[in-house]
Amino acid sequence: MAHSTADAAVAGHAHDHHDHAHDDHAHAAPSGFMRWLTTTNHKDIGTMYLWFSLTMFFVGGVLALGIRAELFKPGLQLWHPEFFNQLTTMHGLIMVFGAIMPAFVGFANWLVPLQIGAPDMAFARMNNWSFWLLPPAATLLVVSFFVPGGATAAGWTLYAPLTTQMGPGMDLAIFALHILGASSIMGSINIVVTILNMRAPGMTLMKMPMFVWTWLITAYLLIAVMPVLAGAITMTLTDRHFGTAFFNAAGGGDPVMFQHVFWFFGHPEVYIMILPAFGIVSHVIPAFARKPLFGYSSMVYATSSIAILSFIVWAHHMFVVGMPAAGVLFFMYATVLIAVPTGVKVFNWLATMWRGSMTFETPMLFAVGFLFVFTMGGFTGLICAIAPIDLQIQDTYYVVAHFHYVLVAGSLFAMFSGAYFWLPKWTGHMYDETLGKWHFWLSIIFFNVTFFPMHFLGLAGMPRRIPDYNIQFADFNMLATIGAFGFGLSQLVFLYTVLKCIRGGEKATAQVWEGAEGLEWTLSSPPPYHSFEVPPQVK
Amino acid sequence: MLSTSTKYYVPAPSTRMFWGSIALLCLAFGAASWMNGASSGRWVVLVGFAFLLVMLVGWFSDVIAESEGGSYNHQVDIGFRWGMSWFIFSEVMFFAAFFGALFYARNLAVPWLGDIDHKLLWPDFSATWPTAGPMGEKFAPMSAGGIPAWNTAILLTSGVTLTIAHHALRANHRRSLLIWLGATVGLGALFLFLQATEYMHAYSELNLKLTSGIYGTTFFMLTGFHGFHVTLGAIMLTVMWFRCAKGHFKPDHHFGFEAVAWYWHFVDVVWLLLFVLVYYL
Numbered sequence: 088m089a090h091s092t093a094d095a096a097v098a099g100h101a102h103d104h105h106d107h108a109h110d111d112h113a114h115a116a117p118s119g120f121m122r123w124l125t126t127t128n129h130k131d132i133g134t135m136y137l138w139f140s141l142t143m144f145f146v147g148g149v150l151a152l153g154i155r156a157e158l159f160k161p162g163l164q165l166w167h168p169e170f171f172n173q174l175t176t177m178h179g180l181i182m183v184f185g186a187i188m189p190a191f192v193g194f195a196n197w198l199v200p201l202q203i204g205a206p207d208m209a210f211a212r213m214n215n216w217s218f219w220l221l222p223p224a225a226t227l228l229v230v231s232f233f234v235p236g237g238a239t240a241a242g243w244t245l246y247a248p249l250t251t252q253m254g255p256g257m258d259l260a261i262f263a264l265h266i267l268g269a270s271s272i273m274g275s276i277n278i279v280v281t282i283l284n285m286r287a288p289g290m291t292l293m294k295m296p297m298f299v300w301t302w303l304i305t306a307y308l309l310i311a312v313m314p315v316l317a318g319a320i321t322m323t324l325t326d327r328h329f330g331t332a333f334f335n336a337a338g339g340g341d342p343v344m345f346q347h348v349f350w351f352f353g354h355p356e357v358y359i360m361i362l363p364a365f366g367i368v369s370h371v372i373p374a375f376a377r378k379p380l381f382g383y384s385s386m387v388y389a390t391s392s393i394a395i396l397s398f399i400v401w402a403h404h405m406f407v408v409g410m411p412a413a414g415v416l417f418f419m420y421a422t423v424l425i426a427v428p429t430g431v432k433v434f435n436w437l438a439t440m441w442r443g444s445m446t447f448e449t450p451m452l453f454a455v456g457f458l459f460v461f462t463m464g465g466f467t468g469l470i471c472a473i474a475p476i477d478l479q480i481q482d483t484y485y486v487v488a489h490f491h492y493v494l495v496a497g498s499l500f501a502m503f504s505g506a507y508f509w510l511p512k513w514t515g516h517m518y519d520e521t522l523g524k525w526h527f528w529l530s531i532i533f534f535n536v537t538f539f540p541m542h543f544l545g546l547a548g549m550p551r552r553i554p555d556y557n558i559q560f561a562d563f564n565m566l567a568t569i570g571a572f573g574f575g576l577s578q579l580v581f582l583y584t585v586l587k588c589i590r591g592g593e594k595a596t597a598q599v600w601e602g603a604e605g606l607e608w609t610l611s612s613p614p615p616y617h618s619f620e621v622p623p624q625v626k
Numbered sequence: 627m628l629s630t631s632t633k634y635y636v637p638a639p640s641t642r643m644f645w646g647s648i649a650l651l652c653l654a655f656g657a658a659s660w661m662n663g664a665s666s667g668r669w670v671v672l673v674g675f676a677f678l679l680v681m682l683v684g685w686f687s688d689v690i691a692e693s694e695g696g697s698y699n700h701q702v703d704i705g706f707r708w709g710m711s712w713f714i715f716s717e718v719m720f721f722a723a724f725f726g727a728l729f730y731a732r733n734l735a736v737p738w739l740g741d742i743d744h745k746l747l748w749p750d751f752s753a754t755w756p757t758a759g760p761m762g763e764k765f766a767p768m769s770a771g772g773i774p775a776w777n778t779a780i781l782l783t784s785g786v787t788l789t790i791a792h793h794a795l796r797a798n799h800r801r802s803l804l805i806w807l808g809a810t811v812g813l814g815a816l817f818l819f820l821q822a823t824e825y826m827h828a829y830s831e832l833n834l835k836l837t838s839g840i841y842g843t844t845f846f847m848l849t850g851f852h853g854f855h856v857t858l859g860a861i862m863l864t865v866m867w868f869r870c871a872k873g874h875f876k877p878d879h880h881f882g883f884e885a886v887a888w889y890w891h892f893v894d895v896v897w898l899l900l901f902v903l904v905y906y907l
């Protein structure tokens with residue numbers, strides 16, 4: 088996306104001391120493929136992150152369509168049950184670790200330095216490595232389909248003892264997750280240090296843009312929980328090959344222990360995947376309502392509260408596994424408590440729009456769509472959190488509906504919103520508004536056609552992760568499959584719109600959107616290859 | 627030497643990181659095939675490891691050259707401090723996962739295995755710590771006296787010698803710096819030697835193995851990961867010794883040294899937790 092910015096790279100700078108390496112960098116950056124391979128520039132790296140995640144989004148999407156094709160009709164249609172399980176597992180792993188998380192890191196790479204007035208990320212070489220760890224990890228995941236026994240089929244949650252019994256594909260997945268975890272930790276340390284150490288003079292913490300705030304907290308969560316995931320899968324690996332007994336009751340261990348360690352990572356992980364989305368929406372809604380964000384400081388405190396609470400709710404994923412009643416009650420109440428800061432956010436966005444002079448360009452459509460559909464997902468989350476109800480709907484399609492409402496209509500729609508919002512800044516061209524609107528309406532309609540019926544399927548008792556089902560579920564499943572294919576194809580509109588926007592289109596001004604505020608809009612569109620070498624003064 | 631420039635140093639493009647990724651890809655594929663019975667995998671692991679080592683040595687040499695060459699200003703220095711702190715925090719969380727597993731096994735999983743329905747399954751099993759589980763082999767647990775107690779003393783002393791070395795660096799007493807830093811490396815090596823002796827004692831006389839149920843699992847995984855970190859720390863200290871001998875670092879600017887010291891103290895604290903929770907209790 089930053090293609091046209093390459094020429095800007097040659098802009099010379101005055102140096103007040105001899106700085107040889109940097110001179111080389113500014114005047115003779117490698118070109119072609121080597122530019123992308125070796126780059127230490129946050130914009131290049133952000134662009135690679137975004138393209139990588141878009142690619143993985145399509146890979147994971149194809150796996151999802153494989154799942155939906157099988158479920159189009161009852162009875163075994165296309166795949167062996169083992170392969171179906173591989174599809175559900177890899178769809179989850181690829182979408183979570185390959186699509187959503189790297190996409191947000193891509194946004195952070197592009198936006199954090201621009202929004203805080205920094206010349207680049209704090210550790211530019213490590214930034215490059217954080218990205219270049221992703222393709223090998225993706226390779227391991229994809230190749231695992233072709234080893235004996237196929238890819239891991241234990242579900243993306245990797246529960247023991249399923250994982251201790253899988254074939255070599257499991258080991259490849261474990262190593263892939265180790266590498267992705269290393270990438271996430273390095274990326275997060277980079278983002279935290281950039282935010283803490285490289286803000287322009289005058290930009291106090293409470294003047295930071297919301298996207299930067301949400302990423303600061305997300306990065307903190309990532310540094311705290313990715314090592315725990317690494318620990319959990321390391322235990323799986325040693326149980327598999329070196330005779331340890333972490334998850335083996337015969338040796339005094341416990342398979343349930345895996346679930347505790349995993350969800351100690353897993354619940355903060357869901358906020359890792361949604362907090363940056365909150366940040367993006369907190370920029371888009373004020374811009375198109377032409378009003379400042381309502382309740383900025385309460386947004387900051389709400390984000391922090393969500394992060395803190397996220398560490399003490401993990402066992403709500405395990406109500407049916409068995410735990411003392413006091414444990415159930417504690418985790419239920421703690422979970423319900425998260426609705427309070429989340430509600431604060433939703434009301435703040437509504438209050439921002441209240442009496443604003445609103446227009447509905449594509450970013451705003453996606454933001455408002457996010458608000459509607461994500462809030463629904465939040466409510467079904469509350470329903471899932473109520474232990475007696477959860478006993479009924481655990482492991483049913485109700486849960487599948489819930490987390491796709493928050494992950495697709497939440498995280499993904501917010502990313503589309505952000506992509507359309509900042510594409511003109513990144514590429515220097517306006518995207519095609521008509522195509523953008525088509526993309527939005529197709530996405531939101533097909534999304535609901537796909538996932539809304541799943542609530543009913545779940546309430547009626549259809550279990551998740553099963554390739555076959557009772558005939559009574561046939562109609563809703565057929566509908567969901569039609570919706571899924573519609574949704575998948577609609578995303579090609581997005582791909583086309585992005586490509587078209589990169590290649591040309593109406594020139595974007597520096598301001599792009601009249602209501603947009605922040606340092607990134609003070610730079611040209613596209614911004615120079617090296618921006619803010621002299622930090623701006625923030626008042 | 628710290629640069630007085632207000633410009634933040636952004637390093638030049640480099641192929642190192644990409645080679646590092648290829649190295650990790652080799653390591654992952656090699657290890658996966660090795661663990662699944664293809665012994666040729668070990669060569670792939672070896673190649674990957676060699677690549678990674680070359681890459682890291684090159685990368686750190688770049689950083690050292692940039693630092694000594696005066697490319698870094700005060701802001702970059704602060705960035706390194708933040709970066710190292712967050713890295714150590716991530717390591718704390720990694721160990722937390724294993725300490726959590728130990729807590730869960732001792733206080734929840736094992737007592738549950740002793741409850742009434744399990745009594746029917748395994749009437750002879752007594753659910754007390756230490757245990758190898760209902761189906762595990764007999765073993766004797768590691769006592770806290772002897773080697774572990776000595777190792778505690780050694781690591782604590784090494785923390786003191788490192789602090790003395792740090793004070794010597796700040797006072798620009800280079801000879802004393804080298805002596806005390808060398809002593810720290812020596813104590814680290816002694817710790818590792820004793821740890822290895824202890825492992826051999828466990829395997830040959832106590833029948834305590836990695837496969838000795840949950841006790842052996844948590845014992846060897848926790849002390850093993852700690853030992854691995856001590857090894858890394860000792861290598862880093864050795865590098866610092868050679869850098870000091872070459873005249874690197876200034877009394878007021880030596881974050882490379884301090885970062886390693888922070889890491890060493892972190893490893894020290896983990897050991898104290900290990901000594902109490904794994905050996906003593």
Ligand SMILES: [Cu+2]
Binds near residue numbers: 354357
């Ligand atoms: Cu959760």
